[in-house]
Amino acid sequence: MTPVLTDLRIVEVAAFIAAPLGGLTLAQLGADVIRIDPIGGNIDYTRMPTNEAGHSLYWAGLNKGKRSVAIAIGTPEGQELAAALIAQPGDGRGIVTTNLPARGWLAHAALAKRRADLVMVELTGNPDGTSALDYTINCASGFPIATGPTEAPINHVLPAWDVAAGLLITTAVLAAERHRTRTGEGQRITLSLADVMLHAVSSLGFTMEVEANGVTRPPLGNDLYGAFGRDFATKDRRRIMVVAITTRQFRAVGKATGLTEAFQTVGGLVGADLASEPGRFAARDALAAVAAPWFATRTLDEVAAAFEGSGVLWGPYQDFGQLVRDDWRHSTANPMFARTAHHGIGELLTPGSPLAFGSIPRGELAGAPRLGAHTEEVLAQDLGLPSGEIARLQDAGTVAL
Structure with missing residues (x-):
């Protein structure tokens, strides 16, 4: 206390x-x-x-x-x-x-x-x-439809509202x-609870996007909307999330993995400006395809060592048991x-x-x-x-x- x-x-x-x-x-x-x-x-x-x-x-x-x-x-x-x-x-x-x-x-x-x-x-x-x-508020929020790889609703475990x-x-x-x-x-x-949900959905731009642009955000799986971010599998069958919102963060990923030149090549092939957030988002599938083999040939510990002090924003997926056993936080x-x-x-x-x-x-x-x-x-x-x-x-x- x-x-x-x-x-x-x-x-x-x-x-x-x-x-x-x-x-x-x-x-x-x-x-x-x-x-x-x-x-x-x-x-x-x-x-x-x-x-x-x-x-x-x-x-x-x-x-x-x-x-x-x-x-x-x-x-x-x-x-x-x-x-x-x-x-x-x-x-x-x-x-x-x-x-x-x-x-x-x-x-x-x-x-x-x-x-x-x-x-x-x-x-x-x-x-x-x-x-x-x-749960009855969340189902109306749009988040269960925008979550996951398809439009089938996915209820999250966290009682966010x-x-x-x-x-x-x-x-x-x-x-x-x-x-x-x-x-x-x-x-x-x-x-x-409904007003808490509605305030958040509106303030984060989800409903504003519908009104301003006539666009409803689709489900994107584990991709980060509007930037480059995706989960990758490691050699020891763990999964990690890597996020690069800024150009500096994206460059850090390229430097730490040695994939800077490969990323630029892919960006050129798909016609995406990788110095911009929308460009990286547009090229996310191609960039992920290039990066995936790097993660697949390394264990979680090897990835952690490569990213130590690099400026890369990343984290391992872990269940509640792993959180208790392995996470110093x-x-x-x-x-x-x-x-x-x-x-x-x-x-x-x-x-x-x-x-x-x-x-x-x-x-x-x-x-x-x-x-x-x-x-x-x-x-x-x-x-x-x-x-x-x-x-x-x-x-x-x-x-x-």
Whole structure:
């Protein structure tokens, strides 16, 4: 935990990826993030992958460093406790994030009656409030059609829109809290997965190309659109990606492989100006055909040695296992990582925040808590409930300690 946001407290009522990722990002920057789950866990509590004991690695990864409170939020008394915690007075408090249906007790209007300067960030599927998931948003984005060698759609494994939305939730929290600090005004901020997708697709020029040029980008396999970039097979049956966006980078590939003259010959034969990005893109198939034998006669280690210090932009394809075993960036050699204990799982290599602050050292990382591990602490310290009342709530099944 990097102690930058230690004066903020966020209550998270959420499940799955986007909102929990937003809370994780804030928690790893020092914010006190309290996650409220129903007793027994929310719908993501046992999400795959799990360890042999059935504990969700997915849930653990997204809820590191948070305080876990288990409340029967389907009951009036549980809702009252959760609402009181969300709207509790105090500087840096009164902030809630959710990607669950924000209605009834969780509606902004209801919570704002308790605290007028409440900051609430709500994530929905579509801008009209209807439901959608990352996969149902992504299928409409155009990316699955533009991915791969044919127009058959390919769903990527990365939940890109959830990740982007989660990071935007953190921006929303910080921007709204800064506004509240200046003006004393709270507000409701809404965000939809669809708008996150549409903003990205438009800002990256994909839809603008349709309107401006009447062109829909076709699938190009592993070629880099608009420049020279392609995957190549090595002698030891590994695959690598080589990218040359600038002329300098392309020249580095030619020099490191000894293929500069061959590239120029091919460029002349196909009538492409290899000093320009469009020219290299137009000649990509011919250039790749020349380069492929060079890679095919060398192992991955030999390619790495040839490219060392050359200025070539490249990287090996690796599965998750190879990433863990072979990539130093996923190890304690990278200061973002440390070995950290997670409830029910044990000690694992765990990332902190990707942000490194020059004047604030990284603190000790916190792992995933036991579900409800902080219920008693939060009820006593944050809400000021006496021990007898906490025991009554536990006996009534309103909370789980």
